Amino acid sequence: MSNLEEKIDEAKKLSMQIVKETEADRLMTLSVGPQHPGSGHFRFVIKVDGDYIVNVDPDPGYVHRGHEKMCEYRNYFQNLPQLERPALHDSSNILYSYCLAVEDLVGINVPRRGQFIRAIASELDRLVYTQYWLAIYGIFLGHSTMFMWPAGDRELIIDLFERFSGHRVTHCFSIPGGVRNDFPYNFKEKCLTQVNYFEKRLKEYEHIFYNNPLFRQRTEGVGILPKEDAIKLGVTGSVLRASGVPYDIRKVEPYDIYDEIDFKVQHMKTCDSFARSYIPYLDMIESCHIIRQLLDKIPESGDVRVKLQGNMKGPPGESFKRVESGRGALGYHIVSDGASRPYRVKISTPSFRNLIALSYLLVGSKLGDMPSIYWSLNYWPIEADR
Amino acid sequence: MDSNIELKNENILLSVSSEILKSITDKFSNRIKIIYDIHNRSKIMVEPESLVETAIFLRDNFGFDHVESASGTDYPKEEKIEINYHLGTYSNSDLLPYVLVLSTKVDREDPKSNSLINILPSVELFERETYEMLGVYFIGHPRNERFLLPEDWADIPPLRKDFRSKGR
Amino acid sequence: MLKELLDPIPSNFNILVSKLGDMLVESLEEPLGYTINWGRVFSLWPVHLETSCCSVEFGAASSPRYDVERFGMLEAFGSLRQCDLIVVQGTVTRKMAPRLRMVYDQMPEPKYVIAMGACAITGGMYFDSYNVLPGCDGIVPVDVYVPGCPPRPETLIQGAFLLQEKIKRSKIK
Numbered sequence: 182m183s184n185l186e187e188k189i190d191e192a193k194k195l196s197m198q199i200v201k202e203t204e205a206d207r208l209m210t211l212s213v214g215p216q217h218p219g220s221g222h223f224r225f226v227i228k229v230d231g232d233y234i235v236n237v238d239p240d241p242g243y244v245h246r247g248h249e250k251m252c253e254y255r256n257y258f259q260n261l262p263q264l265e266r267p268a269l270h271d272s273s274n275i276l277y278s279y280c281l282a283v284e285d286l287v288g289i290n291v292p293r294r295g296q297f298i299r300a301i302a303s304e305l306d307r308l309v310y311t312q313y314w315l316a317i318y319g320i321f322l323g324h325s326t327m328f329m330w331p332a333g334d335r336e337l338i339i340d341l342f343e344r345f346s347g348h349r350v351t352h353c354f355s356i357p358g359g360v361r362n363d364f365p366y367n368f369k370e371k372c373l374t375q376v377n378y379f380e381k382r383l384k385e386y387e388h389i390f391y392n393n394p395l396f397r398q399r400t401e402g403v404g405i406l407p408k409e410d411a412i413k414l415g416v417t418g419s420v421l422r423a424s425g426v427p428y429d430i431r432k433v434e435p436y437d438i439y440d441e442i443d444f445k446v447q448h449m450k451t452c453d454s455f456a457r458s459y460i461p462y463l464d465m466i467e468s469c470h471i472i473r474q475l476l477d478k479i480p481e482s483g484d485v486r487v488k489l490q491g492n493m494k495g496p497p498g499e500s501f502k503r504v505e506s507g508r509g510a511l512g513y514h515i516v517s518d519g520a521s522r523p524y525r526v527k528i529s530t531p532s533f534r535n536l537i538a539l540s541y542l543l544v545g546s547k548l549g550d551m552p553s554i555y556w557s558l559n560y561w562p563i564e565a566d567r
Numbered sequence: 568m569d570s571n572i573e574l575k576n577e578n579i580l581l582s583v584s585s586e587i588l589k590s591i592t593d594k595f596s597n598r599i600k601i602i603y604d605i606h607n608r609s610k611i612m613v614e615p616e617s618l619v620e621t622a623i624f625l626r627d628n629f630g631f632d633h634v635e636s637a638s639g640t641d642y643p644k645e646e647k648i649e650i651n652y653h654l655g656t657y658s659n660s661d662l663l664p665y666v667l668v669l670s671t672k673v674d675r676e677d678p679k680s681n682s683l684i685n686i687l688p689s690v691e692l693f694e695r696e697t698y699e700m701l702g703v704y705f706i707g708h709p710r711n712e713r714f715l716l717p718e719d720w721a722d723i724p725p726l727r728k729d730f731r732s733k734g735r
Numbered sequence: 736m737l738k739e740l741l742d743p744i745p746s747n748f749n750i751l752v753s754k755l756g757d758m759l760v761e762s763l764e765e766p767l768g769y770t771i772n773w774g775r776v777f778s779l780w781p782v783h784l785e786t787s788c789c790s791v792e793f794g795a796a797s798s799p800r801y802d803v804e805r806f807g808m809l810e811a812f813g814s815l816r817q818c819d820l821i822v823v824q825g826t827v828t829r830k831m832a833p834r835l836r837m838v839y840d841q842m843p844e845p846k847y848v849i850a851m852g853a854c855a856i857t858g859g860m861y862f863d864s865y866n867v868l869p870g871c872d873g874i875v876p877v878d879v880y881v882p883g884c885p886p887r888p889e890t891l892i893q894g895a896f897l898l899q900e901k902i903k904r905s906k907i908k
Contacts, residue, residue, distance in 0.1 A: 246787075247864040
C-alpha cells in the first residue's frame with residue numbers, strides 16, 4: 182500500500198514540475214530581421230508571450246555607412262552628394278538643411294528667386310516621399326492596390342524633377358548659395374498642370390484606403406501615444422502632430438520665404454495609428470496649396486545663386502539649423518575651425534529621434550498589430566543609421 | 568507692416584533669451600560660461616559636476632522638455648571631448664523657436680559624464696551612440712553598449728581624430 | 736544517330752540498349768533544355784532583402800510605369816526557400832555581409848545574383864568608409880553588374896534581360 186502511495190506522490194511531483202517548466206519557457210524570442218517582408222533594412226528582437234509583445238530591442242546599424250566621419254575628409258561642396266544618400270527619395274530636404282547651416286556659418290544671403298526655387302523643390306520632394314511611404318504601407322498591410330496607385334502617381338512628380346535637374350531621385354540641386362540652375366522654359370505651366378492632376382488623384386485615396394473598414398479596424402485605437410509622453414520622448418514630425426501638438430518648423434521658425442506663405446498645420450488629437458497615417462496625407466494636400474502660392478509669388482527673373490568658391494574656408498564657429506522634412510525635423514550641427522573641411526558634422530535625423538517610441542508603443546500590443554504600428558512611425562532605416 | 572511684426576518678434580525673443588541667460592548667471596554665477604548668444608541660439612558651458620543641476624533648473628523653470636540633438640566633438644589638441652545637448656521646448660509657447668546648447672568638456676583619457684536620462688528621457692539613444700562613437704561613458708545610463716557598429720568591432724571609437732579612414 | 740547504332744551492329748543486347756538510351760537523351764536534350772530554360776527565364780523570383788538605398792529604385796521598378804512583373808519578376812513575399820534570384824541593392828556593410836551570405840546559402844539551386852548600383856560593384860562613393868565592403872563579389876558570385884547611382888528602373892530591366900540571355904545559353908545538367 183505504501184509503495185503505491187509513494188508512487189502516486191512521485192507522479193504528482195513530476196507532473197507539477199512539467200507544468201512549471203512549460204510556464205517558464207512560455208516566452209518566445211522572435212527576430213524580425215533584415216530579410217523579412219515586414220521590416221525593411223532593420224532588425225528588432227521581440228519577446229512574445231502568446232500573442233502579446235513583452236519586450237522590444239531595436240538593432241539598427243545594417244546600413245551604417247559612416248557619413249559623419251566621411252564629411253571630415255571632403256570640403257563643403259564635395260559633401261553634397263554623399264549627404265543626399267541617407268534620405269534618397271527626399272533629397273532636397275536633407276540638402277536644404279545643410280545649405281542653411283553652411284550659409285549661416287559663412288554669413289551670406291541667397292537671392293530671392295533662388296529661395297523660391299529651393300522651397301518649390303522641397304515641397305515637391307515632400308510629395309514624392311509621402312507617396313513612397315504610403316506605397317510601402319500598402320504592402321505591409323497586404324493592400325496591393327495601395328502599392329500600385331501611389332507608386333504610379335509619384336512618377337508624375339518625378340517627371341518634373343527630371344525636367345529641371347536631370348535625375349529622378351538624387352538631384353543635388355540645392356547647394357550652399359542657392360540652386361544650381363534656373364528653372365527651364367515653361368516650367369511653371371507644366372508644374373501647375375501636374376500638381377492639379379495629382380491633387381485630383383489624391384482625393385481618390387480616401388475611398389480605397391482611409392475609408393476602408395479593414396484599414397480602419399487595423400489602425401484605429403492601436404498604438405496610443407499620449408501627449409505628455411510624446412513631448413517627453415522628444416518625437417517629431419507627424420508622430421508628434423498626431424498626439425495633439427501643432428509643431429511645424431515652417432511655422433515656428435520660418436526659414437527662407439516660408440513666412441510669406443499661408444498654410445495650416447494639420448494635427449489631430451486621437452494619438453493612435455490612424456492619426457499617424459492620416460496626417461501625412463493631409464500634409465500632401467497642404468503642400469499642393471503651398472506649391473500653387475509659391476508659383477504665384479515667384480519673381481519673374483533674377484539671380485538664383487551666390488557664387489561661392491569651391492574650396493572655400495569656413496570661418497571658425499558653429500551653427501545649428503533645422504528644416505521640416507517629410508518625416509519631421511532634420512537638423513545639422515556644423516563645427517568649423519577655419520579650414521576648408523568641416524571639423525565636425527552632426528546630423529540629427531527624425532527617424533533616429535522617433536526610434537525611441539518604437540519600444541514604448543510595441544510593448545503590450547498584439548503581434549498582429551506590429552506592422553501597422555511600426556510603419557506608422559515614419560521610420561526610414563537608412564536615415565536613422567546614416 | 569510685416570517687417571514691424573518681425574522686428575517685434577525678434578525683440579521679444581532677444582529679451583526672453585537674455586532673460587534666461589541672466590537668470591542662469593544669477594543662480595550659478597561663476598560655474599557657467601556663455602559662449603555665444605545670437606538670434607535664436609545660445610550656448611553655455613558648464614563644469615561636468617554641475618551638468619545635472621543646470622539641466623534640472625532649465626527644465627523646471629523654462630520648460631526645456633526634450634533634446635533636439637546630442638553628441639560630442641573630439642578636441643585632441645586640448646585633450647578634451649566636448650559634449651553638446653541641444654535643448655528645445657514643445658510646451659513653452661514663448662520659446663518655441665529657441666534652441667539652447669548645453670555643453671561640457673570631459674577628459675580625453677578617461678571620459679566619464681553624468682547621464683541626463685532621468686531628467687530628459689529623450690537622450691537615451693543619443694548617449695548610447697556617443698558612447699559607441701567617441702568612447703564617453705555615461706554614469707547612470709542603463710545600457711552603455713554598442714548600437715550601430717557591427718558586433719565584431721575591435722578598433723578605437725571611430726569618431727575620434729586619431730582614427731584614420733583607410734587611404735586618407 | 737541511326738548509323739552509329741547499326742554499324743557495327745552490337746552483338747551484346749546490353750550494349751544495344753545503352754546505345755538506344757544515349758540516342759534518346761541526345762535527341763531530347765536540346766528541346767527539353769530549351770523548355771526548362773524558358774520556364775526559368777520568365778519566372779525569376781527575387782528575394783525580399785533590401786541591402787541599402789537602391790531599394791527605392793527597385794521598388795519603383797515594380798510600379799505601374801516600369802512594370803517588371805510582365806517579365807515574370809514579381810517580388811515573392813513567401814519564404815526565401817522558393818526564390819532563385821537575389822538582387823544586391825546598394826552598399827553592403829560589414830554588419831549586413833554575414834546575413835547576405837546566409838541568405839544566399841539557403842536559396843536552392845539554380846540561383847543567380849545581380850549586383851545593382853555602384854556601391855555593390857566596387858564600393859561606390861563610400862570607398863573610404865570604415866563600415867563598407869568594396870563590392871559584394873567577395874561574398875557572393877555575381878552574374879550581372881548593373882551600374883548607376885541609383886540605376887534607373889529601365890537599366891535594371893536591361894540587366895534582367897542580360898541575365899535572361901545568360902540563362903538561355905546555359906546547359907541543363
